[in-house]
Amino acid sequence: MRLAIIGTGLIGTSVAMAAARIEGVELVGWDIDPAELKIASERSGLAEADSLGSAVSDADAVLVAVPVGVSQEVVNAVLEHAGPDALITDAGSTKRAVVEQTGDVRFVGGHPLAGGEVGGAASARADLFKGATWFLTPVDSTAGVQLERAFRLVSDLGAKPRAVAPDVHDRILATVSHLPHVLANILVSEAAGTVSDEDESLPATGPSFRDATRVAGAPSSIWTDIYISNAEALIERLASVEAELANVRGMLERRDGPALTAWNDAAGAQKLRLAGGGGIGRSVHQIRVQVPNRPGVLAEIALSLGQAGIDLADLQLHPADDRATGTIVLGIEGGENVERAETLISGLGHKVSEEQ
Amino acid sequence: MRLAIIGTGLIGTSVAMAAARIEGVELVGWDIDPAELKIASERSGLAEADSLGSAVSDADAVLVAVPVGVSQEVVNAVLEHAGPDALITDAGSTKRAVVEQTGDVRFVGGHPLAGGEVGGAASARADLFKGATWFLTPVDSTAGVQLERAFRLVSDLGAKPRAVAPDVHDRILATVSHLPHVLANILVSEAAGTVSDEDESLPATGPSFRDATRVAGAPSSIWTDIYISNAEALIERLASVEAELANVRGMLERRDGPALTAWNDAAGAQKLRLAGGGGIGRSVHQIRVQVPNRPGVLAEIALSLGQAGIDLADLQLHPADDRATGTIVLGIEGGENVERAETLISGLGHKVSEEQ
Incomplete structure (x- = not known):
């Protein structure tokens, strides 16, 4: 199988390194940045294509791993140059827009829940996807054979594929990733505001603040595009959090202990329920x-x-x-x-x- | 010095264990629960008093370490029974209310930034306060000699004392502790809501969600009182977060990339600035x-x-x-x-x- 990787940053190069271990896979790659492509080639042995078109024209499968802001454009270019039977998938962190605008039977949206603090081919690892959830977002028109191939590719890379509708994917990600990033940013600015109000330095703080702000200020070069590409689902979440904050504020204004206890207990029960999913090494x-x-x-x-x-x-x-x-x-x-x-x-x- | 500890749970017993190592300290304790008092005695060697009054009547210093909901009541009882020269301090996690209502020159409010997932005397550790910030909240009327004694006691327990006005203390804690707890609860309920909307189990999630929800559903037996005792400062923070969420939502509705980038970059800069404080082992x-x-x-x-x-x-x-x-x-x-x-x-x- 000839696998083309378009975009050889952290994700693309990690895919290449993992795929290099799969028997019968021939790798070719392209990146807008020749330096990144060269590192990817050195690390995984992929052949350096001199254009996107030449990388994908003979490929059996194409993985697009580019920043989400240019995802649609690059996927469209790949669809234009790829053969009629090729599988095209991507790794963008929001899915509804790219899936809806594409509407091509060769395309199956994908998104690995894996990454790192530092991007780039130099940070890539062959085991980046080991045990990680890798969402695949088929729609009604998706050909079974393409979904099967995407599923197998993702499994072969070490990930656990999970099929999910594109809009459900985006709502889940809005909740479990994009919203925590927004709240981390806001917590940091609340703390900075408290400090400057008081002309006070912040003392060594407890773990709740450290944990809650770990992802604050994640690189704007990536995150502005993520926020905007998932704006609709994220707007819905933010409005929901605003309403819930107002609800808690009301309990506090009424000094309503029983309501606060019920609310806090419910969160504890929900946390347990959410943690109950998953499981490793099952039969x-x-x-x-x-x-x-x-x-x-x-x-x-x-x-x-x-x-x-x-x-x-x-x-x-x-x-x-x-x-x-x-x-x-x-x-x-x-x-x-x-x-x-x-x-x-x-x-x-x-x-x-x-x-x- | 005779040190009386009123409330021998995790904090009180840890203080007793740490104080037992200080030369010339004689320890006496009392707890509403005789079983907790017995464990504290076995672990630290403190004498078990048979009433609050007998514990504090001859004490040079009294530490009140009880749930914040009964803090004022217990501090008042201690002030009634303690001698005219005794130092009385407490360990409650909000300070303005107890300091304002007390108005006694013998009282200096305190709050160690230390604790554990599991409460009770059995979980106590002599090194619980090692290097931890321990706030002291003197006011204009506080006698210098009392502040000095509180400062020395806290230092001797291994903590780093930091003087702060009671209302500033409560504003800081609202931001760095109580607000993160509220947001963790809300994130969990957002996720549970997303999941049940979709009749879907939550996939293995990334670290941002795990970190941000670690403190969700903390014990209501402690936290309802904390929320209510710091209601005023927390209400202010919640309103501020609601406004900031609406602001971010506006940027998303306008798909305003530059504004999102500026906002995200500012959070990154603020995070760096906040992390710049502190420092260990300085001259x-x-x-x-x-x-x-x-x-x-x-x-x-x-x-x-x-x-x-x-x-x-x-x-x-x-x-x-x-x-x-x-x-x-x-x-x-x-x-x-x-x-x-x-x-x-x-x-x-x-x-x-x-x-x-």
Whole structure:
């Protein structure tokens, strides 16, 4: 398989280094910055293309790993130059805009939950994605074969793929990443304001402040684009936090101890519930699903399982000889999820059987 | 010196264990829960008093370490039973209310920035306060001799005392501790809301969410009282955060990249500036100050230095034979602060000389 990597910064070069370990993968890369491309080449052995077009024209799969502000533009350029059967995926941290504007059956949006404080090819690591969630954002029109290939590529890089609808992805990221960054910035400016109001230096503070402000002032070169590309979902979250702050403020104005206790207890319970998900090194159970061979079937199943929090350790698509039907083999993580998965898939109208 | 500890939970028992190492200290304690008192006695050797009154009646110094919701009541009971020359201090996490309602010259408010996830005497440690900031909150009427004794006690326990006005203390704590707790709770409920909106489990999230929610759902048995006791300062902070969130939301609604960049860059600069304070193991320079022997002089000097972020490694009060004047010896941390300290103290009308 010929894998083209467009954008050889931290993510692109890490992908190249991880992919260099996969048998049968031939790597080619391109970056707008020749120095970054050279480092990527030295670190992963990828061939340096002299243009985006020449990098992607013969590729079986293309990964676009560029700043989210130029993501759409670069994805469009890749789609223009790539072959009709190529898989094109990206690594941008917001998904709805790029997926909606693309509408090309060759494109499957992606986003690895991995990164580092310091960007650039020099900071790349082959194990950057080991065990990390890597979102894939298929839509109704996504070809099953492309989703399967994206799923396999991401798994081969060491990540755990999770299918999620693009708008759900953006809402989740607004909550678990973009909102914490905004709040960290605001906490820092509140502290700076308190200090300068009082002409006072801030004493050594407790861990709650340190932890809550660790990501404050993350590089604007990356984050301004992230905020703007996910503006809609983030605006919704900010408004929701404003309302909740006003609610807590009301409890304080009324000195309403019972309400504060109920609110605080609820947060504790929610935290426990959120922490209950996930799990590492769980057993994998295979199930087989008979499906009609039409676009969107695999995406629908993967999204349904992803929504229910069921992780897939494996996903294979086997078309039947008649090309009208096929079999999907799914590796379900955690024995307790097998029955739920079967019920969900049966509910979509497909026949399920457990692997012998 | 006979030190009485009222409330032998995590803080009180840790104080007892640390004080047990100080030469010439005789320890007595009382707690509303006999089981906690017994553990404190076993761990520190303090004598178990059979009532609050008998614990404090002969004490030279009394430390009140009870939940902030009953702080005022217990401090009042101690003031009623303690002798006319006793020092009474406390460890409550808000200070304005207890200091204002007390108005007793024997009382100096205090608050160590130390604690633990798990409370109780069994979790106490002799080194809990090592290097921790311990706020002292003198007011104009505070007797110099009491402030000096509180300062020395706190230093002997291993902490770094910092004088700060009670209302400034509460504003700082609202910002660096109570606000982060509120935001952590809200982030968790935002995430739980996003998840249940989507009937979706939360994927393994990045470190920004984990760090920002670490203190969510802290025990209501402690935190409801803290929130209410510092309601005024916290309400001000919450309103300020609401306004700032609306401001950021406006930038997002306008898709205003330059404004977002400026805002994000400012947070980064403020974070650096805030992190620039402090410093460990710095050299100590002594200066001497001639002062009139009247209440409030030492408090005024200590507050002025504390406000300027100048840490005191030492503080001694030497009354002259005529009792009308005295000499204060101050250990100033960091050579670069000596001149600033001298200027500040001269500005208050006192004569300063450097120690030979």
